[in-house]
Amino acid sequence: MTDTPPPITDTEYAIAADGLGVRYTLRFSRKKSIQRTLGQWLARDPVEQFWALRDVTFRLVHGESLAVIGPNGAGKSTLLQVLAGIIRPSEGSVDVRGHVSGLLTLGAGFDVELTGRENILLAGAFLGLDDAVTRDLAPGIVEYADLGQFIDAPLKTYSSGMRARLGFAIATSVDPDILLLDEVLATGDSTFRAKSKARVLELVRDSKAVVLVTHDMAWVKEYCNRAILLEHGHVVIEGDPDEVVETHRRHTEEEKKRKAAEAKAAGLAPEIAGAKR
Amino acid sequence: MSATSEAPAAFRNAASRPGAVALIGEALREVASRRRLVRYLVQAEIKRRGANTFLGNLWWVLDPLLLMAVYVVLVAIIARRPIDDYPLFIFAAILPWKWFTAAVTDATSSIVSQHRLIKQIAFPKVVLPVAAVTAGVVGFAFGMVPLAGIMLLYLDRLSPLILLVPLIAVVQYVFTIGVALLVAAGNVFVRDLGNVMRHVLRLWFYLSPGLYSLSMLDEVTLFRENPLLVTLASVNPFAVLFEAYRRVIYGTLEGGPVMPDWLALGVLLAVSVGFVAVATVVFKRLEPTFAKVL
Numbered sequence: 001m002t003d004t005p006p007p008i009t010d011t012e013y014a015i016a017a018d019g020l021g022v023r024y025t026l027r028f029s030r031k032k033s034i035q036r037t038l039g040q041w042l043a044r045d046p047v048e049q050f051w052a053l054r055d056v057t058f059r060l061v062h063g064e065s066l067a068v069i070g071p072n073g074a075g076k077s078t079l080l081q082v083l084a085g086i087i088r089p090s091e092g093s094v095d096v097r098g099h100v101s102g103l104l105t106l107g108a109g110f111d112v113e114l115t116g117r118e119n120i121l122l123a124g125a126f127l128g129l130d131d132a133v134t135r136d137l138a139p140g141i142v143e144y145a146d147l148g149q150f151i152d153a154p155l156k157t158y159s160s161g162m163r164a165r166l167g168f169a170i171a172t173s174v175d176p177d178i179l180l181l182d183e184v185l186a187t188g189d190s191t192f193r194a195k196s197k198a199r200v201l202e203l204v205r206d207s208k209a210v211v212l213v214t215h216d217m218a219w220v221k222e223y224c225n226r227a228i229l230l231e232h233g234h235v236v237i238e239g240d241p242d243e244v245v246e247t248h249r250r251h252t253e254e255e256k257k258r259k260a261a262e263a264k265a266a267g268l269a270p271e272i273a274g275a276k277r
Numbered sequence: 278m279s280a281t282s283e284a285p286a287a288f289r290n291a292a293s294r295p296g297a298v299a300l301i302g303e304a305l306r307e308v309a310s311r312r313r314l315v316r317y318l319v320q321a322e323i324k325r326r327g328a329n330t331f332l333g334n335l336w337w338v339l340d341p342l343l344l345m346a347v348y349v350v351l352v353a354i355i356a357r358r359p360i361d362d363y364p365l366f367i368f369a370a371i372l373p374w375k376w377f378t379a380a381v382t383d384a385t386s387s388i389v390s391q392h393r394l395i396k397q398i399a400f401p402k403v404v405l406p407v408a409a410v411t412a413g414v415v416g417f418a419f420g421m422v423p424l425a426g427i428m429l430l431y432l433d434r435l436s437p438l439i440l441l442v443p444l445i446a447v448v449q450y451v452f453t454i455g456v457a458l459l460v461a462a463g464n465v466f467v468r469d470l471g472n473v474m475r476h477v478l479r480l481w482f483y484l485s486p487g488l489y490s491l492s493m494l495d496e497v498t499l500f501r502e503n504p505l506l507v508t509l510a511s512v513n514p515f516a517v518l519f520e521a522y523r524r525v526i527y528g529t530l531e532g533g534p535v536m537p538d539w540l541a542l543g544v545l546l547a548v549s550v551g552f553v554a555v556a557t558v559v560f561k562r563l564e565p566t567f568a569k570v571l
Contacts, residue, residue: 024569081568085399088565102397109394111321113328122321125314126400154328 013059014178014209015083019092020056022078022233025049052078053233056092060226065210067220067241069248070230071255076213079230080180083211098177098208101127108167112156116147116166119155123170137173144199145169165192172199179207183214217245300561301554307401314400318408322383323415337419341371342426348488360490360530365431369526370487370519372420373446377453377515378478380413384457385464385471392571402564403557406461410453417446424526436534438525445521445537448546452514455552458560465567485515490523490530514549517541 026048053075060066068076081087082094084102109126110119120141124134142151145166150158158166181200204210204223214220220227220241227244229236229251237247295303308315327334345368352363360366387405388395395402421442428435464470486494491511494500500507510516521537528534 081396084397086396086568108397109391111325113324114321118317118321122314122317125311125317126394127398128311128400131313 012061013095014062014064014097015058015060015211016095017056017058017083017092018094020053020079020082020089020094021051021091022053022075022082022087023049023051023090051090051233053082053089053230056230056233056235058228058235058238060209060211062208064226065204065212065224067224067227067244068211068213068230069215069217069220069227069244070236071252074230075233076230077182078233080182080211080213083178084180096178100178100180101171101174101176102180102182110155110163110167113154115154116145116151116158117142119166120170127174129174141166141169141173144173161192168192168196168199172196172203175203175206177208179203179210181210181212181214217248220245297554297558301557304401304403304557304561307403308407311401311404315404315408315411318404319412319415322408322412326416334419337416338423341368341375341420342423344371344375345427352488358496362431362434362527365427365434365527366490366523367488368424368427369523370485372417372424373449373518373522374482374485374487374515375420376413376417377449378482379416380410380453381456381460381474381478382471383409383412385460385474387457388461388465388567389468389571395571396568402567403458403560406457406560407454409461410450410457413453414446414450434526434528434533436525438534438536441525441537442522445518445525445542448521448542448549449518451546451553452518452549455549455556458553458556462560462563462567465563465570481513481515484510485513486510486519487515491516491520492530514545517545 056075056079058066068079070076078087080102082089083096084100085096109123111122114122117138120138121131121134124131124137129137145151145162145168147158147162147166150162155163155166181204201223204212210224212219212224224241226239227241228238229244229248231251236251237244326336332339345364348367348371349364352367353359384406387409388402391405394400428439460470460474491507494507494510500510517538521542523529524535524537526534
């Protein structure tokens, strides 16, 4: 904290990201065993790195709803994780003002031996809520999840739909200043999906700022007033949702054409495809 | 409505790298502010242990008794010289050891098993290994029931000194927290740590004076000829702990319960506090990468 103070340009922002970069070092990537780690270390392999995000700079002021779109692996979820404080940026900085909440993929952190009611308390404790606050919220959660007497049965007796309902009810019971959403709308049966979409809209209206990652372009155009297109960790375009969605559509099509052409070239004449590179 | 016990997500900068003392302070504050979470995790762990078996929580009592029976049979066959009241002699070591192995085993998987949650919300990961060790305390406390049962058979060894057991347990708790933090963080990066720890723990038990007494090492030729090995064996934290538990529960080979070696316990406590400090710094330094690696 003794470093240079954040360059504050505007005063009323909810999120300020400056030159944000997240680097993954692949030395310890997923589930490596001692054998592989030692092997690489002994062989003095250069450590592979890749930037999931690079040079991401944006401001989000209160009252805005920002959509983050882009192809798979563009760094959208990584951006949300940085904003939520789950991942620390490798370079740059991010200033988030207010209480952040993300909608959990429903049911992470549940314990199957505990009852629904006990899981509400456990989830609240994981979220950092005061126990009194969680206890206040509990009746509303129980009602919304609509589990009947199952609420006092261990979670292992629940169907997956019931679990999803409970998870959604907990996640949406807190009303945060800044809401981070990562494709959470597709859960449960159709009635619950409609109910949950309404609830998410309510949250979007009530919270001071929203960052939403989605593939649903209709949603982006309808409910967001700004959008960012991420590709390979870089911001390609930022601005009016219609414009950004259009750019994304064009890029996706070009990519499709390029892939098709590549496949065609590789299929018909591999030596030509090879010579071109 | 959304009053939280946590400070709002503050300014996060890639360049900020807090020092060791700041990290230890942070970890202490995190555990203090998330006491409730630790408690819920401990309760869940206890429920889990009781729920999946036919006899349920009775296993808290049966488990150490059966283990003791196994060792009594084993040692009766291979021992050169019988030890008086041997069941009580080894029970004084089995109880704390069961706590230690359960705690270390649970702590090893504590972070990895919550990988989904860790990638979705920001919470202090320190609470996970701390909860694993604390859940073990409950098992240890349950172990007092079979201990009382065995004590009835050896009433002549019963003394008020047995009340010192919780004090010795405090020293063990501190030492175990240090081990738990290291294995929990280590297992994120090297997933075979669980397999390694299983064997390390087994070897560690046989190298510790649980089934035998430190003074009996002199009868072994190898140790008689190499005094250095005896010194090495006695600086093992579990040599200090086992001897202390045994002195107040069983006594010595010569007679009934005596005061534990306070100096050795005090030194172990001091070393353990330093060890926990180092382990905390290591854990906190690795913590930011958990979400990326998992």
